[in-house]
Amino acid sequence: MAMDRSRVEDADWWRGAVIYQVYPRSFQDTNGDGIGDLKGITQRLPHIASLGVDAIWLSPFFTSPMADMGYDVSNYCDVDPMFGTLADFDEMMAEAHRVGLKVIIDQVISHTSDKHPWFVESRASRTNGKADWYVWADPKPDGTAPNNWLSIFGGPGWEWDGVRKQYYMHNFLTSQPDLNFHNPQVQQAVLDAVRFWLDRGVDGFRLDTVNYYFHDKHLRDNPPIIYDAETAGLESDTNPYSMQNHLHDKSQPENIEFLKRLRALMDSYPNRTTVGEVGDGPRSLTTLAIYTSGNDKLHMCYTFDLLGPAFSARFIRRVVSTFQDTVVNGWVCWAFSNHDVVRHVTRFAQTPAEREQVAKLSISVLAALRGSICLYQGEELGLTEAELAFEDLTDPYGIRFWPAFKGRDGCRTPMPWEVQKHHAGFTDAGRSWLPVPPEHSAAAVDVQELDQDSVLHHYRQALAFRKAHPPLLDGEMTFVDTHNLDLLAFIRERDGERLLFVFNLTREAQDFPLPMPMRNCLPIPMPGFAPEVDGGVVKLSALDAFCGRV
Structure with a gap:
């Protein structure tokens, strides 16, 4: 089902839009290496279009050493050979547009890989042209880190570099140093990378960790926090990061002016959009309100509020009511699943017997809420979280916190297409980068196509119902x-x-x-x-x- 052409040409097409997230590593392999690629996405676009969605969002496919599965970028303006070439990307985008789908791609600009040429130059000395492109700081007199900031991936948020004899800041892996957005040259460099993709014709950007761009110039310590586990998107009690109130290492006021610069660039191209990821604990909706108000910053954002374990009338009403009370003229993008959290059928279903009904009810609730919505590949099949052995893990977050937290690989396993084929039709390789669980193979697309009562057919019907009633788009x-x-x-x-x-x-x-x-x-x-x-x-x-x- 192609998108209504009037919506395609509407500058506000993103309001109420349904966005389908593709995790390229796991969607479809076409070259037999066990890893999904851009040609595989092109091959499977008819499936996505048949759902009745408006756009696809592609997780990172940029050049990267893959320490964090592509969220450690070493070249913002090229495709990693693992996924193909720029020509493959152009072909994929042209075909998406032909079948009526907009194309949104990730932009991971709060940090780079430590293999990025910018960082290689920056760490070489304190006097080179990019010396101030990353967040560097001297140690305390006793040699310890400049402050108490922590990494989401465990341990201090600082890493010692013996060449510069300074610490550099990293919110994630030590191989993901944070860019210094207080430097205007850094801002211009990342905006130039955004322009590169706009010139290629992409329709928008999903902005990873959009509230992490700036840090407190004074490097003040974060105070402790009283944690509300119900609103958590991740396993809070396994990670000390959640014990701090992150007042100084993210969500800084200087971010507002940069987002205005970004919006000005976006507005110079017709019919483009932005969706920001806001992870700010209890302040997430307040931050979302600031970032999307006034039509001069981001078009919309999503938070982790509905990506936790709670699935109740009281909880959903509280989250949505808080959004409506907080956000005056901004816009939200709701989701129950993505590549960073346990799949929602596993989180919400209390017994295996009710999983299919929970999957159907979940999309019906999501389709009725005010806002845009994001779907994550495989949820239209009612896929559950995969149970993986430790030796199968690739996610550094899961490996770091095993066994208390099993990481994100369980929601990133390959898409099952054909029940009778090797690896459920994902790849012809002897081994796929993550295994396909038997229960996922049994729920493959070709199986559900033959069952009119399947979760797959329900998704199509629920999204068609949403489009058939204008109040559900932006009422x-x-x-x-x-x-x-x-x-x-x-x-x-x-x-x-x-x-x-x-x-x-x-x-x-x-x-x-x-x-x-x-x-x-x-x-x-x-x-x-x-x-x-x-x-x-x-x-x-x-x-x-x-x-x-x-």
């Missing part, structure tokens, strides 16, 4: 009082059309008495659900949903 959203019932109820409205949604995320049947002004609502068939309406009462089964026109 207003107002919560409805459920009088202490454990239900998620809200109204979406636009241009006089008002739709009531009621979701039962519990494992028990629930009755929802329609408020008096809504007693005459007209039930609208919602894909995958058929609750009864009797005497002004909506009777919902466990994990059920209702829609009506009011």
Whole structure:
């Protein structure tokens, strides 16, 4: 199903858009090396288009030593040979546009690889032309790090360099030094890299760790934090990083002016968009509000608020209400899964028997929320988190915190295409970079294509339902009082059309008495659900949903 052409040509096409995330290493291998590539993405674009999504987002495919699976870039303006060539990228993008899909690519500009020529020059001396392109600092008198900042990947956020006889800052691996955005030359260099891809015709950028660009010039210590595990996106109690209140190593006020520079560049090209990743703990929605307000910074952002373990009416209402109360004229992109977190079917389902229904209910909830949405490859098949042996791990984060936390490889295993083929049709190689679990092979695309009740067909129907009702694209959203019932109820409205949604995320049947002004609502068939309406009462089964026109 190609995208509505009027949406393609609309400068605000991204409002309410559905974006499908492709993890290139795991999508489709075409050269037999066991690793996905750009030609593989081109080959599988018909599948993505058939879902009815508006755009694809490609995780990094840039030149990289792959210490962090491509999030350690050593050349922003080329394709790593592992994935192909620039010509392969151009071919993929042309085909995506032909089938009606926009193309959004990652930009990982808060840090580089330590193999990047910029860093190689910067560490060579304190006087060279790029000496101030990274965050360097002298040790304390006792030789310890300049402050208490920590790395997300474990240990101090500083690494000693014996050539410069200084520490350099790294929020992630020691091989991912942080760029110094206080240097205007650095800002211009990364904007030039952005322009390179704009000139090639990409439609937008997903900005990795967008609130990490600037650090506190004074290098002040971070204070401790009282941690709220319910809002966490990662396994909080396994990593000391979550014990700090990150006031000084990210989300600095100077970031605002840089985002304005970035937006000005984006606005000089028609119909482009940006979606920023904001990881800022309890302040994430406040940061999102700042970054997306005023139409002069980012177009939209997403946070980790819905990427944690909670799947309840109370929790979702709290998160969305906080967003609506905090963000005046900004825009959000909601997601339940991505390449960094345990797949949501595993997080949300309480038993294996309910996984399929949880998968169907999840996309129906997501499709009804106000905002744009991101889908992660394989969730349209209801894939669960893969259980991997330690010797199969490639993720440095998982290897570092094993066995308390198993890392991100479990959500990054190859896409299963054909049940009877080697590695489920992902590759012809003797070994794929990560194994394909048997339960994933059993849920392959070709199996679900033959089953009209499959999760795959439900995704298509749910997204078609979203597009068929304009209030779901960019209409207003107002919560409805459920009088202490454990239900998620809200109204979406636009241009006089008002739709009531009621979701039962519990494992028990629930009755929802329609408020008096809504007693005459007209039930609208919602894909995958058929609750009864009797005497002004909506009777919902466990994990059920209702829609009506009011």
